[in-house]
Amino acid sequence: MNSEYLLTRGARVGVMMAFVRRDQAMLNPSERSTFVDALLELKSSGVYDNYVKQHSQIGYNGHMGPAFLPWHREFLHRFELELQNVTPGLTIPYWDWTFDNSPSASIWDANFMGGDGKGAERKVMTGRFAFDAGHWACLKIDIGAEYLTREFGVHIASLPAAQDVADCLRITPYDNPQWDTNSTPSFRNHLEGWIGTNIHNRVHEWVGGHMRPLSSPNDPLFWLHHANTDRLWAQWQSDHSDQTYLPQSGALLGQNEPDPMDxxxxxxxxxxxxxxxxxxxxxxxxxxxxxxxxxxxGDTLVAEQYLTSQDGAYTFKFQANGNLLLSRSENNAPLWTSGTEGKAPGGVCILQKDGDLAIFDAGYNRVWHTNTGSLDNRASRFYVQYNGHASIYRPDGRPVWSKPDAS
Incomplete structure (x- = not known):
């Protein structure tokens, strides 16, 4: 298991934010269905197709230059607000294509994005976005077919690897003159995919079909792909806080930092x-x-942050001294403790993506964990329950860890 996949050193540890964009592989069936329902609602109302048209018309102002990342960040944000008009609090999940990188990954399940195209037409036949399901018709822009098409691995053999992304995230500055697709190394040019390891563009090419042209939002996969691209930019911004957006001036209108955005x-x-x-x-x-x-x-607890059971009777706190304490809320009577007093002051408790609950000290060294991390336990959830137990459950509902012990 790739440790970088499990634990990314965040810049805003334990921050209370209204909305969290999550790895699509961590969503449970109900969350997946809710997201698909919202997409279909926007499609039936005509709102969705407006975004397909807008992206297909933006051209250079949103691609092949330094405005690529800012423009798509705004584009996704506006679309996310549309989703929230349908389902309050809903966010765009992201697709980490360095990990879920095969045609058998769960993202292609019929209850989510549907799979590869079939036959000579490369027509998507599975899932709720399949044309034959009766809910999704692509706009005939760039591609003349109303049915959604995909061509996994036809135009390029593989998706970006984790090392490709790691190398890209080390690159500075943000961009370089001539502010286009030139060969001068820059973070934006590598991430967009015009030079080097070809990251963002590579994904569009690997999926193929409707994901290839500027009308790529015809494929709802577009939003998950671009959420991941934005996530990587956010990580680069955190890792290189000394770097500024370039250009400040001198580029075409719409590319400089003060410019209005088309x-x-x-x-x-x-x-x-x-x-x-x-x-x-x-x-x-x-x-x-x-x-x-x-x-x-991905959720965390830092010093003195806590959870409570829905009835308020039990509290699960990460204490300032690095100890986890499960107690009765009324009198703080302890029911269980991790026994890590003094071992992780200034640290963090995190539920990792492989289902392992762990405590890390201020130097990001692991000092305690539930030893429940595995591929089978991906997308597990931790609960503080009515019966006073703190438990980890797999997505299939099977408990894999619980304290106090049943005895």
Missing amino acids: PWFGTTTIASTLERKGFEYIYDTEWPAAQGDRMLP
Whole structure:
């Protein structure tokens, strides 16, 4: 198991944010269905197709230059607000194609994105976005077919590897003159995919079909792919806080930091997208604070943060001294403790994506864990329950860890 996949060192540890964009592989069946339902609702209302048209018309102002990442951050944010008009609090999940990188990955299940195209037409036949399911018809822009098409691995053999992404994240500056697809190394040019390891573009090419042209939002997979691209930019911004957006001036209109952003003139500039404070979302790799009675994969507790059972009778706290304490809320009577007092002051407790609940000290060294991490336990959830137990459950509902012991 790749440790970088399990634990990303977030810059905003335990931050309370309203919305968390999560790895699609961590969603349970109900969450997947809710997301698909919202997409279909936007499609039936005509709102969705407006975004397909907008992306197909933006051209250079949103691609092949430094505005690529800011423009798509704003584009995704506006679409996410549309989703939230359908289902309050809903966010766009991201697809980590360095990990879920095969045609058999769960993202292609019929209850989510559907699979590869079939036959000479490369027509998607599975899932709710299949044309024959009766709910999804692509706009005839660039490709003349109404049915959704995909061509896994036909135009390029593989998706980006974890090492490709790691190498890209080390590159500075953000961009370089001539502010286009030139061969001068820069972070944006590598991530977009015009030079080097060809990351973002490579994904569009690997999926193929409707994901290839500028009308690529015809395939709902577009949003999950671009959420991951935005996540990597957010990570680069955190890792290189000394770096600024380039260019400040001298590029074509719409590419410089102060410039208004097409087509949202008068309301949005490149500069307004560089910090996410106004967007109110973070990613599950940025250690969002656990809330309520549960922890989802990536959720964290830092000093004195706590969960409570839904009836309020039990509290699960990560103490400032690095100890986990499960107690009765009324009198703090302890029911269980991790026994890590003094071992992780200034540390963090995190439910990792492989289902392992772990404590890390301030130097990110693991000092305690539930030893429940495995591929089978991916997307597990941690709960503080009515009966006073703190438990980890697999997505299939099977418990894999519980304290106090049943005895």
